[in-house]
Each structure stands twice: as C-alpha cells, then as structure tokens.
Amino acid sequence: MTGLGSSARKPAGVAGAVDEGRLWTRHMDMARHGALARGGVNRPALSAEDGRARRLMADWARALGCAVFTDPVGNLFVRREGTEAGLAPVLTGSHLDTQPTGGKFDGSYGVLAGLEAIEAMNDAGISTHRPVEVVAWTNEEGSRFQPGCLGSCVFAGRTGADEALAVRDRDGIAAHDALAAIRAGEPDFLVRPVGFDVHAYVEAHIEQGPLLEKARVPVGIVTGIQGTRWFAIEVLGEEAHAGTMPRRHRKDAFVAAVAMVGALDRLMHDEDDVVRFTIGRFEVSPGSPNTVPGRVFFTIDFRHPDAHTLKRLGDQVQAVCRAHAGPCQVGIEETFHALPCAFDPMVVDTVRATVRDLGFPAMELPSGANHDAKFLAEICPTAMIFVPCERGISHNEAESASPSDLAAGAQVLAETLVRLANA
Ligand code: HGY
Ligand code: MN
Ligand code: MN
Numbered sequence: 001m002t003g004l005g006s007s008a009r010k011p012a013g014v015a016g017a018v019d020e021g022r023l024w025t026r027h028m029d030m031a032r033h034g035a036l037a038r039g040g041v042n043r044p045a046l047s048a049e050d051g052r053a054r055r056l057m058a059d060w061a062r063a064l065g066c067a068v069f070t071d072p073v074g075n076l077f078v079r080r081e082g083t084e085a086g087l088a089p090v091l092t093g094s095h096l097d098t099q100p101t102g103g104k105f106d107g108s109y110g111v112l113a114g115l116e117a118i119e120a121m122n123d124a125g126i127s128t129h130r131p132v133e134v135v136a137w138t139n140e141e142g143s144r145f146q147p148g149c150l151g152s153c154v155f156a157g158r159t160g161a162d163e164a165l166a167v168r169d170r171d172g173i174a175a176h177d178a179l180a181a182i183r184a185g186e187p188d189f190l191v192r193p194v195g196f197d198v199h200a201y202v203e204a205h206i207e208q209g210p211l212l213e214k215a216r217v218p219v220g221i222v223t224g225i226q227g228t229r230w231f232a233i234e235v236l237g238e239e240a241h242a243g244t245m246p247r248r249h250r251k252d253a254f255v256a257a258v259a260m261v262g263a264l265d266r267l268m269h270d271e272d273d274v275v276r277f278t279i280g281r282f283e284v285s286p287g288s289p290n291t292v293p294g295r296v297f298f299t300i301d302f303r304h305p306d307a308h309t310l311k312r313l314g315d316q317v318q319a320v321c322r323a324h325a326g327p328c329q330v331g332i333e334e335t336f337h338a339l340p341c342a343f344d345p346m347v348v349d350t351v352r353a354t355v356r357d358l359g360f361p362a363m364e365l366p367s368g369a370n371h372d373a374k375f376l377a378e379i380c381p382t383a384m385i386f387v388p389c390e391r392g393i394s395h396n397e398a399e400s401a402s403p404s405d406l407a408a409g410a411q412v413l414a415e416t417l418v419r420l421a422n423a
Helices: 020-030 048-063 108-126 149-154 159-165 173-185 211-215 253-270 307-314 317-323 345-358 403-421
Strands: 066-068 076-080 090-095 132-137 200-206 221-226 227-236 276-278 282-285 294-302 329-338 362-367 382-387
Touching: 020 048, 020 108, 020 253, 020 403, 048 066, 048 076, 048 108, 048 132, 048 173, 076 108, 090 108, 108 132, 108 403, 132 149, 149 159, 159 173, 173 253, 200 345, 200 403, 211 221, 211 362, 211 382, 227 253, 227 307, 227 317, 253 276, 253 282, 253 294, 253 317, 294 307, 294 317, 317 329, 345 382, 345 403, 362 382, 382 403
Parallel strands: 090 132, 090 200, 200 382, 221 362
Antiparallel strands: 066 076, 076 132, 221 382, 227 294, 227 329, 276 294, 282 294
C-alpha cells in the first residue's frame, strides 16, 4: 500500500516537527518485544514481554524529560508538564498488549504517536498551558484476561481495581499476580491513585478496517464506536466411551454446543452485513478421540452500532443456548457489555479543524473495533484519529501500515493535543 499521507506539504509548528523515520523506528523497536517469526507480535497483557515494552516506553519518555507514573491496575503514564500547574492534563495513548497473532501497530501506534507528539513539542520548542500525558492502558485486548479494557474501565470508574485484577488467565494466573511480577521490575515508576481529572482524551489508532485505504485518505476523523457484548458459554455433558455409549444415552457436550452455534448463527444472520458475530474460542474437553466430550467452552463477541439491535439480539443469546442444550447443562455469562458511543463534538471539531489546516484529505467514520476511548468518553471529552492499515487487516501478523500514514496521523495528533492543551 502506498503511503497516502506523503502528499501533504511540511506544516509549520508542532506538526512540522513530527519525524516519520523516528516514529517508524520506534515501532520496529517496540515490536521486538513479543516478536513472532512471521513478522507479527504476541505480547500478552502483563506478560514479561509487556513488561519489557513498558520499560522501553518509560526509557524513551525519560529521555524526553517526562515523568513516569503508574497506578494500582498498571496503567502506565508519561507526563510532560504544562506552564500552568494544577490544570487537568490532556491525555492521549492506547495499549501495548496485543492479540496472540497480533501486529506491530494495533495499540502501539497510539502510544508511540503520543510519544512522537511530545518529542515534536520539545523539538519545536512549544510549551502548553496544560500538562500532556501519554498512557498505555492495561489489558485492552481482553485476550489473556477477559474482559478487555481492564485499565481504562477501572480508570473510568466502571469497576474496582481489586475486582478487575481478580480475573485469571487460562493457566489460572490472576491479573493481580501477573501485574505484581512485572511491577517488581519497575521500582522507579511513581505510583498515583487510580483516576484523575482529564481535560480531553484523543487516541490515535490504525483503522483495522478497509475504508480509509479504499477512500485513499491518510486520516480518519472518528465519530464514535459501535456497541459490544461478550458472552462465555460452558456446556456440561457426560464423558463416555466413544465405542459403547449409544447416541440416545449420550450427553454429548460437543453436539449440544454445535447446535447452539448453528442457532446463534441463524439469530445473528444479517443480510445488510452490519452485525458482527464471532466465536473466537471453542474448547472441547477432554479432547480425546475416543471419549464423548463432557465439556465445551466457547466465547461470543457480538457487535452492532445500534443500541436497540445490540439489546434485541444480545438478550436472546441465553434463551437460544438453553433451547439447544439437549440433555446437557449450559452456563451463560455475559462478560462484557459496552453500548455504542458518540465522541465529543468539541474534540471531534478540533480534530476536524486540525486536519483541514494541515491539508490532509480525510474521511469521517465510526469505529468497528472497540478502544479504551469508549470508556474515557464516559468521563471526559474524547475523540479518535485513525490511519489506514493495509487491506484493513488487523489481529493478524500481516497487519501493516505505511510510515507516511503513521506520520500524518501523528501530525494531526500533535497539533490537536497542542490546541486542546492551550484552549
Ligand atoms: O476487540 C477489539 O475491538 C479491540 O481491537 N481489542
Ligand atoms: Mn487496539
Ligand atoms: Mn486489538
């Protein structure tokens, strides 16, 4: 994919101090932590790889003259002071954890574009009234620990720190213990209580969809995020001998789970292709060829931009699963529920004006992917900036973006942050 951002003239001010090569190199350096053979990244939340990524972010931040803070759920903050002490900061950032077959840009881009914006402010000799902070939120992906957006949900007051950190991964490791392990390597990080007043939050992210590339524009002005509901389904039958137990006496958890999945797929079928319905995890136990499965666990990720449809279809999941359980038992837990959100008009207008003033072609779009910005939007004026990724591919090792698009998004971010911090 050719970079779409390179056509714009070099702007004055902080945007003109954004360095494309420096930003790209930081992505490559960050991607070393959890690097996979085919070019992707596997950096689970609160893993040793995540700890090394946090250390790299902190070292870069210190070199920029910033202070480094964390909080009881491990959110990592980098702070550039403003001229007027005590003012609520303008916050930007995203996440450093990745999917198991993740890419170099999902999450990392928002953190590294934030650092680039700070370095550009330094290079351009720009001071701001308000402090500017860059954050790496804990466990955004929700892959190792469910649900996702752990750090931003606690920061936004949606859940308590102890409750959030009690979740366990597939190996039974509690998030609390995983955090303690990497925090042991961070004695120099200052600790602040969870949550503080934020003047505005702007998150930069790759689109993770094909629209910007198809429209051949380097920047997306994001208007909001669709709704998401996650469910965890456990089907319990009875293990039995594959060769002796007649079908009529079986309590086959796999047969019941497949019937549920078929019925859920019919429920969620949408000719307009707006519904997003995904079963990403499907585990059959004991997983022996000659034992009738006694347990199946599977997950549901259901999304829709309309709150009524999200409720209407999501509220039927339980009944559909129960209706197809046959002789088995079924447990259904809703593990995540986030309504659609519209971003704040003042912040969106600031992004829109910045894009116009910098001369970038752009388009306005909602986000299909979920982001920490959804929960920041519950407590402060919030918006997002997108850049294209190749073929819209993400949550895939092949995830790719161009240096010039990443720089274009960082220019818009840097200028937007300065405008918000001086407003
Ligand atoms: O699932 C999401 O939408 C985000 O990419 N974690
Ligand atoms: Mn992300
Ligand atoms: Mn992601």
